[in-house]
Amino acid sequence: MSDSNTTVFTNPSSFILLGIPGLEAAHVWISIPFCAMYAIAVLGNFTILLIVRLEMSLHAPMYYFLCMLAVIDLVLSTVTLPKMLSIFWFNSREIDFSACFTQLYFIHCFTVIETGILVALAFDRYVAICDPLRYSTILTNRVVAKIGLAVLLRGGLLMLPRPFLETRWPYCRTNVIAHTYCEQIAVLKLACTDIRFSSYYGLLVVILVTVPDVSLITFSYIQILRAIFSLPTKDARLKTFSTCGSHLCVILAFYIPALFSIFTHEYGHNVPLHFHVITANMYLLLPPMLNPIIYGVRTKQIRDRLLHLLTHIGT
Numbered sequence: 116m117s118d119s120n121t122t123v124f125t126n127p128s129s130f131i132l133l134g135i136p137g138l139e140a141a142h143v144w145i146s147i148p149f150c151a152m153y154a155i156a157v158l159g160n161f162t163i164l165l166i167v168r169l170e171m172s173l174h175a176p177m178y179y180f181l182c183m184l185a186v187i188d189l190v191l192s193t194v195t196l197p198k199m200l201s202i203f204w205f206n207s208r209e210i211d212f213s214a215c216f217t218q219l220y221f222i223h224c225f226t227v228i229e230t231g232i233l234v235a236l237a238f239d240r241y242v243a244i245c246d247p248l249r250y251s252t253i254l255t256n257r258v259v260a261k262i263g264l265a266v267l268l269r270g271g272l273l274m275l276p277r278p279f280l281e282t283r284w285p286y287c288r289t290n291v292i293a294h295t296y297c298e299q300i301a302v303l304k305l306a307c308t309d310i311r312f313s314s315y316y317g318l319l320v321v322i323l324v325t326v327p328d329v330s331l332i333t334f335s336y337i338q339i340l341r342a343i344f345s346l347p348t349k350d351a352r353l354k355t356f357s358t359c360g361s362h363l364c365v366i367l368a369f370y371i372p373a374l375f376s377i378f379t380h381e382y383g384h385n386v387p388l389h390f391h392v393i394t395a396n397m398y399l400l401l402p403p404m405l406n407p408i409i410y411g412v413r414t415k416q417i418r419d420r421l422l423h424l425l426t427h428i429g430t
Contacts (some may be wrong), residue, residue, distance in 0.1 A: 117316060126224040127290040130302075134202045136293045137389045146203035149396070152194040152404045158184035159407030160420065170420045175211045176254040177239050180232055181410060183263055187229045188403035193250075194221045195399055199295045215297040216278045222399070223299070226373075227320070230328045231266030233366055237335040238262075240359040254356050266301070273320050282406035284308045294392055332366065368405040371396040 134142055163185045167173045195218065201207040210218070242250050287307040294301040297316070303310050337361060347354045359388040379391060411417055 124145075127286060128210060129130060129211050129290065130297070131208045131291045132198070132202055132210055132295060132297075132430065133208065133291060133293045134199075134295050135389045135392050137387065140403070142203040146200055147201070149196065149400065150200060151250070152400045153192055153200075155408070156188060156192045156400070159411065160189050161405065162411065163407050165422045166417055166424065170416070173416055173420070176256075176259045177236065177243070179256075179259050179263075180236050180239060182221065183266075184229065184232050184236070184406060185233060187225050188406055190225050191399055192403040194218055194225075195296045195396075197241035198397070202295060210297065215283070215292075215302065216282050218297045219281075220278045220298060221272055224270045225275070226270075227273060228266055228270035229369065230324060231269060232263075233362075234328050234331050235262050235266065236365075237332045238364050240362055241335040241339055244339050244355060244359065251288050257384050273324070277316065281306070282312060284310075284364070293388060295396060296396055330423075336363070357413070359408050364409045364413065365406050367400065367403075369402045372401050
């Protein structure tokens, strides 16, 4: 005889997002910094896009890649933050079954695309510093477009099998997700089937993406540093290094939160659940917020154009 108090969910029409478990009473207060980070990310990335669009001198490969990065950051933050804030402010916890897996797909897809754009930016700095005389012939607009398309297709196609597979699984444990968004591990825990293939495929994607991308970025900067240290004067070395300093900061802003979140999940078994959830949110929120600030502060052309634009608006 079955237990009448047990509810069975088989492919539910929707999931329930709990927000940050254990900190429900503080949701409104937690929403304040999250909302501020999202506002900065949206304003900053739209400002980058506007400045590059208006300033003809910025119509160059580095700034095209920077615009791609801004669009990616806008997508990554917008696909998660609005729903998260609706949970915090209006207790709107329900998310449609298809919308949940669409959110999952966009998060993973655009994360892969972002790491590809970071490789493209590293290649741009490598050519600009190590082979400056051929920069305009190597990185033409056509080559930049091909790189952007290749990075987009890589992210989109690598992540495509997972939603097709995972949406067909039975989800019969519960329809409650202990998270602020449809995070991969939290969703897969609800499946009543063997999820090893998805886990192995996810590991394969991480290896296929992270190993070559990190290797290419590392190789580029080894060559860049060799070229910088071969310059005759200290001023020349500092000036040349400053041209790629902003990109190094962006790389660190992307990989450090990601690695911290991964290590917390893998080895932080005694860490409270709400800490796991907060770190997973920081991984998606910090890079979109920091990237436009880093480039706006450290890139002279963008900084000067922004000051000119603000002065023009003020007058």
